[in-house]
Each structure stands twice: as structure tokens, then as C-alpha cells.
Amino acid sequence: MTQLKEILSYNEAFVKNEEYKPYETSKFPNKELAIVTCMDTRLIELLPKALNIHNGDAKMIKNAGGMIETPYDSAMKSLLVAIYELKAREVLIIGHHKCGMIGLKGENMIEHMKEQGLNETSLNHAKSENDHLETWLNGFGSVEERVKKSVETVKNHPLMPRDIPVHGLVICPETGKLDLVVEDNK
Ligand SMILES: [Zn+2]
Structure with a gap:
């Protein structure tokens, strides 16, 4: 179940009812x-x-x-x-x-990936593309x-x-x- 259908149906009404009007502005x-x-x-x-x-x-x-x-x-x-x-x-x-x-540690996130079903082949594929995968995923102190x-x-x-x-x-x-x-x- 995704929320996409609900979002699209809300969006149709949003545009139809011109609810965007208060937000009109430019890209600058x-x-x-x-x-x-x-x-x-x-x-x-x-x-x-x-x-x-x-x-x-x-x-x-x-x-x-x-x-x-x-x-x-x-x-x-x-x-x-x-x-x-x-x-x-x-x-x-x-x-x-x-x-x-x-305090986020890349090594812990990799453990969470495995727990959530990531297989070794995919993990090794990522490691072959990024030599610093664990540190790349680190947060900060x-x-x-x-x-x-x-x-x-x-x-x-x-x-x-x-x-x-x-x-x-x-x-x-x-x-x-x-x-x-x-x-x-x-
Ligand atoms: Zn934050």
C-alpha cells in the first residue's frame, strides 16, 4: 500500500480549487x-x-x-x-x-540494512563502488x-x-x- 493514490486525488482537488493562489511567487x-x-x-x-x-x-x-x-x-x-x-x-x-x-555510525546503519533484508551481494556491490562506504554513511558527534x-x-x-x-x-x-x-x- 502506498500513499500515492491519496496524494494524487488530494492534489487534483488542490489545483482545481486554486489553493495554490496564496503561494504564487517567483524562483528568485x-x-x-x-x-x-x-x-x-x-x-x-x-x-x-x-x-x-x-x-x-x-x-x-x-x-x-x-x-x-x-x-x-x-x-x-x-x-x-x-x-x-x-x-x-x-x-x-x-x-x-x-x-x-x-552519533550515527555507518557500521550500525549497515547492520540495519542487513536486518531489513539487504543481501551480501548488494552490499558488496556498494562496497566495490564506494571504498569508504562505512565512513560515508557516518553522521557526526x-x-x-x-x-x-x-x-x-x-x-x-x-x-x-x-x-x-x-x-x-x-x-x-x-x-x-x-x-x-x-x-x-x-
Ligand atoms: Zn537532523
Whole structure:
């Protein structure tokens, strides 16, 4: 059983009733902001509300942990697109307390994969494609340290314009309270 049918039927009514009208905007962020944050379910609505971000205000880049891991990963590419193609002029990297990536060990995730039916052949196939599979799946220890690292990776990126401030923050997934980790006073 998937939820697809239900989603499609809801969607048909949504469009027919023009419920999209309050969300009409452009692809350019009104507040010229790009935000990198976590895919956590608790942040879907809470984070924009807590930051006074509305539809159209910011480019929102999400992954597990809200990380820029390497200078040429998908999140960094999205950030460059947001800046050079979509006119974002300020970057917020926002981790959060109680993140699922805190303490996550790749070796444990591989055990969970096996428990959920992944066979050895598929696992070995993945290992042959990624020499560092276990570490690639790792999370992090401290969210503040992870945010600082992401900020540094962005700031030191050779393709980043030097005049764009890159701030680091941590949000509480229950109250929406923001703690400043790195303020970039450009
Ligand atoms: Zn998270």
C-alpha cells in the first residue's frame, strides 16, 4: 500500500480549487537568502515559521544533518546555483539539536540494512563502488562543530563570492529557538 493514490486525488482537488493562489511567487528569493538545513520532519514548517520565512523568501537546501560535507557535493552545488543563478546574497547553515545524524555510525546503519533484508551481494556491490562506504554513511558527534565545519567549507570555497556572508546556527526542533554558532560580519 502506498500513499500515492491519496496524494494524487488530494492534489487534483488542490489545483482545481486554486489553493495554490496564496503561494504564487517567483524562483528568485525575495529575501535573497539561501538556507542549508536538515531534512528533519520537525523542521518542515517550524523552521520557516521561526525565521519568518514565507514561500518565495529563500532557497532551501536540505539533506540529512544540513551539512556541506565536501566542497563538491550536491549541497555545495545547490548553494552555488542559489547564489549565481538565483540571486541569493546571504547564507545560513542551520543544524539542529537532537538531529538523527548525531552519533550515527555507518557500521550500525549497515547492520540495519542487513536486518531489513539487504543481501551480501548488494552490499558488496556498494562496497566495490564506494571504498569508504562505512565512513560515508557516518553522521557526526557535535552539531555545533558540524555547523562550523560546513561554514568553513563554504567560506573557503574557491567559487564562493567573497562578499557573501555565511552564518552558522543551531535550531531547537521543539521551540524553534536559534543559537548563533558563527556570525559572519561582512
Ligand atoms: Zn537532523
